Amino acid sequence: MEYVNQFQDLAIQYGIKILIALITIFIGIKVIKYLMNLFEKSFKDKMEPTLMKFLKSVGKALLTVMLFLSVASTLGIEMTSFVAVLGAMSFAIGLSLQGSLANFAGGVLILLSKPFQVGDFIEAEGNRGTVEEIQILYTVLKTPDNKKIVIPNGDLSNTDILNYSAHEQRRLDMVFGIGYDDDILKAKKVLREIVQNNEHILDTPDPVIEVTELAGSSVNFDVKVWIETADYWKVYYGMQETVKLRFDEEGIGIPYPQMDVHMDKE
Numbered sequence: 615m616e617y618v619n620q621f622q623d624l625a626i627q628y629g630i631k632i633l634i635a636l637i638t639i640f641i642g643i644k645v646i647k648y649l650m651n652l653f654e655k656s657f658k659d660k661m662e663p664t665l666m667k668f669l670k671s672v673g674k675a676l677l678t679v680m681l682f683l684s685v686a687s688t689l690g691i692e693m694t695s696f697v698a699v700l701g702a703m704s705f706a707i708g709l710s711l712q713g714s715l716a717n718f719a720g721g722v723l724i725l726l727s728k729p730f731q732v733g734d735f736i737e738a739e740g741n742r743g744t745v746e747e748i749q750i751l752y753t754v755l756k757t758p759d760n761k762k763i764v765i766p767n768g769d770l771s772n773t774d775i776l777n778y779s780a781h782e783q784r785r786l787d788m789v790f791g792i793g794y795d796d797d798i799l800k801a802k803k804v805l806r807e808i809v810q811n812n813e814h815i816l817d818t819p820d821p822v823i824e825v826t827e828l829a830g831s832s833v834n835f836d837v838k839v840w841i842e843t844a845d846y847w848k849v850y851y852g853m854q855e856t857v858k859l860r861f862d863e864e865g866i867g868i869p870y871p872q873m874d875v876h877m878d879k880e
Contacts, residue, residue: 717751724771741757793833808857816841
């Protein structure tokens with residue numbers, strides 16, 4: 615009879631604890647779900663989808679661990695040893711994943727500060743390409759010749775980044791040379807006509823067409839024009855061809871490297 619009473623007491627004691635633990639788990643899961651939905655609604659339009667998904671996963675994991683510790687404490691389980699083991703494991707994992715953690719931190723910085731976005735053409739770490747993906751650990755670029763470059767975010771967040779697509783408009787700088795025997799004013803006039811007739815070159819800011827250098831074998835003109843960023847290469851290649859054709863029509867020479875050899879009869 616004594617054992618029966620002890621069993622009943624234990625059943626009542628632990629039964630209540632188990633019931634409380636189950637209720638805590640049920641309510642905790644509901645609260646975690648509510649908090650995650652609230653977080654997503656609050657920052658949906660202010661944060662990159664990749665970062666949003668990652669932070670939700672991390673937040674859910676942390677809250678789940680806290681819920682587990684709370685339930686274990688309710689059941690009377692000693693958590694001191696468990697927390698110590700968990701801390702030691704976290705320290706060991708942190709040491710073994712230093713590089714990955716640096717890339718993770720770099721990915722978070724990139725997604726928050728947004729130095730570039732998917733679709734931008736950038737130059738970094740000696741590479742140029744269009745941003746295809748911004749992952750939490752790596753950024754993927756596609757080069758103009760269709761190669762794939764994967765750059766660790768840890769390196770990318772600590773280097774200079776040149777973003778060619780950051781602004782809708784940019785300046786195109788070109789240099790064209792003529793011979794010393796050619797008419798400078800005529801060449802300048804031709805260049806200005808070419809610029810004015812190009813529909814992709816913007817009227818403002820004003821184009822710059824000026825003599826910039828009296829070089830060893832040529833008189834060089836700086837031609838600086840403003841264009842839509844998307845038209846950069848179209849204008850660049852078109853200008854090279856058009857200038858050559860017009861200079862030929864106008865009898866304006868374009869110097870090229872040459873060597874005069876004088877033979878001594880003696």
